[in-house]
Amino acid sequence: MPTIKAEGKLITCASGANLRQVLLDNGIDVYNGAASVVNCHGFGTCGTCAVEVHGVVSDLEWGEKTRLSLPPHTLEKGRRLSCQVKVLGDLMVTKYDGFWGQDDRVAWTPEQSI
Incomplete structure (x- = not known):
């Protein structure tokens, strides 16, 4: 079973689990500010659950890509929409500031809440 390290927590989940749901189920908010209320609830259309992921996950598909x-995101930053990511192996997840998680300032790291 894969493990996810995010916001100072170590979580175990089933292979193929949805990253957004696993994080939310374990008390880790993938949204910043009002995005926790104003979001697409996992359909991949709003872009507010963007995170940086290191580890084995599903490939980037056309909808997420x-x-x-589209602004304010850029593919060059290498972020992923947690609602579109399937956990396939051990991960380390970092969340960045900004309504869409697009900023360069870190909101939380795998090791800690900031």
């Missing part, structure tokens, strides 16, 4: 190609 399209959303991450």
Whole structure:
């Protein structure tokens, strides 16, 4: 079973689990500010659950790639929409500031809440 390290927590989940749901189920908010209320609830259209992921996950598919190609996101930052990511192996997750998680300032790291 894969493990996810995020916001100072170590979580175990089933292979193929949805990253957004696993994080939310374990008390880790993938949204910043009002985005916790104003979001697409996991459909991949709003872009507010963007995180940086290191580890083995599903490939970037066209819908997620399209959303991450639109401002304020850029594909060059390498962020992923947690609602579109399937956990396939051990992960380390970092969340950044900004309504869409697009800023360069870290909101929380795998090791700690900031």
